[in-house]
Amino acid sequence: MAAADPIRLDTYREVITPEGVVLQLPAAGAMPRAVAWVIDLAVRLTVLLLMGIPLGLLGGVGQGIYAVGMFLLFWAYPIVLEASWNGQTVGKRALGLRVVSADGAPVGWLAAVIRNLLRAVDMLPVGYAAGLVASLIDPHGRRLGDMVAGTLVVHVPPRAEHRAAPLNAVYAPPLPLRPDEQGAVVAFGERAPRLTPARQIELADIAAPLTQAQGQPGVLRLYGMANWLLGRR
Amino acid sequence: MRQEQFVARHQAEWQAFEHWLQVRGDARKARGERNASAVADEEIPARYRRLCQQLALARRRGYSPSLTDHLQLLMQQGHNLLYRTPAPRWRRAARFLLADFPRLVRSEPGCMWAALLLFALPLVGMFVLLQYRPELIHSLMEPGQIAQMEQMYDPADPRHKLGRASGGDWQMFGHYIMNNISIGLRTFASGLLAGVGAILVLIFNGVVIGAVFGHLQQIGYGDPLWRFVAGHAPFELTAIVLCGGAGLHLGLNLIAPGRRRRIDALVVAGRKGARICLGAAAMLLVAAFIEAFWSSTQSIPAGIKYGVSAALWTLVLAWLWRGGRGGGDAA
Numbered sequence: 001m002a003a004a005d006p007i008r009l010d011t012y013r014e015v016i017t018p019e020g021v022v023l024q025l026p027a028a029g030a031m032p033r034a035v036a037w038v039i040d041l042a043v044r045l046t047v048l049l050l051m052g053i054p055l056g057l058l059g060g061v062g063q064g065i066y067a068v069g070m071f072l073l074f075w076a077y078p079i080v081l082e083a084s085w086n087g088q089t090v091g092k093r094a095l096g097l098r099v100v101s102a103d104g105a106p107v108g109w110l111a112a113v114i115r116n117l118l119r120a121v122d123m124l125p126v127g128y129a130a131g132l133v134a135s136l137i138d139p140h141g142r143r144l145g146d147m148v149a150g151t152l153v154v155h156v157p158p159r160a161e162h163r164a165a166p167l168n169a170v171y172a173p174p175l176p177l178r179p180d181e182q183g184a185v186v187a188f189g190e191r192a193p194r195l196t197p198a199r200q201i202e203l204a205d206i207a208a209p210l211t212q213a214q215g216q217p218g219v220l221r222l223y224g225m226a227n228w229l230l231g232r233r
Numbered sequence: 234m235r236q237e238q239f240v241a242r243h244q245a246e247w248q249a250f251e252h253w254l255q256v257r258g259d260a261r262k263a264r265g266e267r268n269a270s271a272v273a274d275e276e277i278p279a280r281y282r283r284l285c286q287q288l289a290l291a292r293r294r295g296y297s298p299s300l301t302d303h304l305q306l307l308m309q310q311g312h313n314l315l316y317r318t319p320a321p322r323w324r325r326a327a328r329f330l331l332a333d334f335p336r337l338v339r340s341e342p343g344c345m346w347a348a349l350l351l352f353a354l355p356l357v358g359m360f361v362l363l364q365y366r367p368e369l370i371h372s373l374m375e376p377g378q379i380a381q382m383e384q385m386y387d388p389a390d391p392r393h394k395l396g397r398a399s400g401g402d403w404q405m406f407g408h409y410i411m412n413n414i415s416i417g418l419r420t421f422a423s424g425l426l427a428g429v430g431a432i433l434v435l436i437f438n439g440v441v442i443g444a445v446f447g448h449l450q451q452i453g454y455g456d457p458l459w460r461f462v463a464g465h466a467p468f469e470l471t472a473i474v475l476c477g478g479a480g481l482h483l484g485l486n487l488i489a490p491g492r493r494r495r496i497d498a499l500v501v502a503g504r505k506g507a508r509i510c511l512g513a514a515a516m517l518l519v520a521a522f523i524e525a526f527w528s529s530t531q532s533i534p535a536g537i538k539y540g541v542s543a544a545l546w547t548l549v550l551a552w553l554w555r556g557g558r559g560g561g562d563a564a
Binding site: 017019020021022023024060061063064065066067068070071074075083084086104105106107108109110113114117118119120121124144147148149150157159163164178179180181182183186187189190191229230231232 | 234235236237238240281282285286288289292293294295296297298299301302305306308309312313316317318321401402403404405406407408410411414415418419421422423425426430483496499500502503504506507508510511525
């Protein structure tokens with residue numbers, strides 16, 4: 001399923017959907033996941049504390065309910081939230097993370113159960129050390145529970161709104177470009193208006209062999225090529 | 234085709250799809266209200282496939298990342314919706330407990346029998362040993378622990394004649410749930426350490442339970458002890474063995490994956506083990522209920538207690554042995 005591309009530097013995991021399209025899953029590393037876990041811990045402790053105050057007044061019955069609540073918060077909280085709330089716990093939502101199945105589909109109940117039961121192993125010997133080592137070795141940052149459950153924690157991509165490049169001069173590239181090079185030039189045309197002039201020049205200078213110009217003229221030629229590639233003649 | 238023409242041609246379609254996702258994206262909410270979008274629900278799979286094709290085209294033709302990212306985002310939202318998790322059903326849960334769970338247990342006889350031996354041999358061995366060498370208990374447990382345990386089952390203590398107050402029952406119910414189910418689930422998970430964790434937990438529990446029972450029997454506190462444990466033992470002891478067996482199965486697949494990649498073997502074993510664990514957790518829940526509300530009432534005559542215990546043992550073993558056999562809906 002996974003089409004691994006060895007020269008890619010990004011931690012994308014690429015899977016092919018049944019429709020034959022490559023889906024890019026940006027795997028999340030240990031750090032944001034640890035922060036999400038701390039947020040979840042704080043949420044759980046707060047709920048426990050708030051629950052404990054009224055239940056403490058109820059005596060034995062209250063203590064019994066408290067223990068059941070503790071059990072549910074410890075074991076069921078991540079399972080139920082991940083399986084029924086779009087693969088996110090409170091902490092994961094705050095950090096923009098999401099648990100997905102290794103093939104990019106939403107995580108199922110059984111997979112959520114497995115990855116959270118096996119937390120008990122990832123926590124060994126102390127403070128998620130086993131999970132940390134596993135996620136540093138694994139190319140997609142999975143801890144042991146993720147590997148057995150066949151799941152992956154990914155970044156939720158920010159909303160990408162497509163903006164057209166500004167209209168200006170049209171300039172045909174002096175030599176034919178490969179599709180990925182065309183994409184890079186058009187991306188420059190679309191993104192450069194939001195960059196500072198200095199940064200625009202810096203980027204355009206990288207493409208000096210193509211534009212055969214340095215500084216501002218290079219930027220204008222790149223804009224022109226982007227327009228030409230977009231089909232504006 | 235150039236990018237601008239491509240966008241001009243398909244933009245309306247993408248916007249309609251995005252609007253539908255916003256209006257109808259939440260399946261639970263969408264069930265109750267009319268479709269306010271321009272696209273009918275049944276058209277969505279076809280539209281989604283068209284979008285996938287357009288995304289593939291856009292990538293192939295080297296259109297800008299900002300366009301392909303936008304299309305991929307739309308596609309991913311559609312993907313999440315079309316391939317979402319089905320809602321859990323009560324009927325399926327009942328069928329799992331009655332038929333699928335015993336079948337799962339029987340499908341791994343080797344691991345289950347091994348777990349039983351790893352648990353029962355230390356238990357029985359320790360029990361018998363302590364009848365002949367009672368002083369050995371002091372090399373296993375602290376004096377404080379021994380005193381506490383003796384005080385809990387002292388037949389001369391008048392409190393045991395009356396049973397606990399009902400608040401105490403509830404308190405113990407919560408305590409048993411937190412403790413026992415957590416132990417069961419951890420026993421399974423620790424099997425991932427090549428099975429060593431599960432083996433250690435099984436042996437350790439066997440030794441400790443055998444030591445406690447052996448010691449109390451030897452000093453003549455047997456009657457309150459047996460009356461207390463008889464009721465919930467069928468569920469609790471069996472569930473611990475089953476969790477251990479599931480853990481052994483997981484560890485075995487790590488060591489000897491057979492003709493599969495190790496990770497694939499683990500995924501398969503993990504699915505099976507987690508389902509066994511869910512069943513065992515349900516058994517431990519029943520055990521906690523019995524332990525808190527039935528086992529603790531010492532006023533019930535011993536005959537009834539042992540009768541109920543025998544009935545429950547028969548029920549549990551018959552369930553595991555026959556459950557899910559011969560049903561018409563064999564999966």
